[in-house]
Amino acid sequence: MDGKIFYITKGKLQELKKEYEELLNIERKKALGQEVPKILESEDLNPEFVSFQEDIGFLRSRIDELKNILEHHELIKAPAKDKRGVVQLGSKVKIDVDGQRDEFVVVGTLEANPALGKISNESPVGMAILGHKVGDEVVVFSPMKITYKIKKIKYDVS
Amino acid sequence: MPRRGWVIRDIKNPESIAEHTFRVAIMAWVLADQKNNKLNLEKLIKMALIHDICEVYSGDTTPYDSILPKDKKKRQELLKTWPRFSEKEKKRLAEKKYKKENAGLEKLIKNLPSKLQWEIRNLWMDYEKGLSPEGRFFRRADRIENFLQAEEYWRRHGGFSLKPYWIQAHELHDDPTLLEFIEQIDKEFHKGKKSKN
Secondary structure, three states: OOOOOEEOHHHHHHHHHHHHHHHHHHHHHHHHHHHOOOOOOOOOOOOHHHHHOOOHHHHHHHHHHHHHHHEOOOOOOOHHHHOEEEEEOEEEEEEEEEEEEEEEEEEEOOOHHHHOOOEEOOOHHHHHHHHOOOEEEEEEEEOEEEEEEEEEEEEEOO | OHHHHHHHHOOOHHHHEHHHHHHEEEEEHHHHOOOOOOOOHHHHHHHHHOOOOOEEEEEEEEHHOOOOOOOHHHHHHHOOOOOOHHHHHHHHHHHHHHHHHHHHHHHHOOOEEEEEEEHHHHHHHHHHHHHHHHHHHHHHHHHHHHHHHHHHHHHHOOOOOHHHHHHHHHHHHHHHHHHHHHHHHHHHHOOOOOOOO
16 A cells, blocks of 8 residues: 555446445454355356455455555546547547557556556556647657557546 | 467467466566565465466467467468457457356366365456456566567567567556566667667
8 A cells, every 4th residue: 555546437436435335344244243145146246346255354455455545546537628639537549559440548557457448547658648639649669669649539437 | 288379479389378377476576576565475476376277277368369360371460460459349358258267267166175265266356357456466467477478489489570569568567667677678678779570
């Protein structure tokens, strides 16, 4: 826990708050020796936090992790209309990468997952495209030249 | 079991999943050690040891598999680029991979004592979903081992493009320790020069 600020979307924040409440409830029930409902088969819940209930060590460390995130987060918000012309945290960017089309959302490290089109604002590409507008070409070197051409910027922060 | 990314690039006698696992465990330990006790090394090393065991049943996959041509020339052409998919397709492929690997893991651990099953399941889930600092760090360190291996094969054998590896590195990595390591790899293998490969 190094005091890092976590930039998260509204949807992610709601998901984490819900998980935090659920896990605290499970921990409370376990401490009182009460039976915790078997929710493993439930499809409404994320499997990752369902499984924590079976392991006290994991349960506590996940609660601590969630508490740290909730205490040190900053919500990613759509900017004012006149500032939506440049790539910022939360931008959904249609991009041309060396002639190939793709689409990224620029997010904080917690939600980053390039396989799902979520690029960290702290990654070299994330950092390079921040502040650029439609039509800009951003070149990332080292050791080879890769060109990112910004085609469209949208805001769909949820 | 050979790593599929090297098989599709026709690397002879390529790194196996077990060899990858061993090296990434060492790398994660050594790299995490530079973070001044911010990470739980026991958790990290256990995560490294189990992160690919599901592949005993699920097999290894690459991001190219759903679009990989049988024709060798077309395949080599595709492997010069990083595969791009629509948002919907990215989600579908990720879910398919997760389900297949989760089923492989469950099959493999089903006869272990319950406590151990939960520990392995939670470590794997943490790695898959990046639920803790260790999970997020290891998920990235796993790609670094693959990246380093690509550089080593490229220096030794050539015959394939490094560009997709660099694209992935630039789009994925955001951990300062790992970004510094990538810079060191650049210096070691390319002396910091720009290259066409």
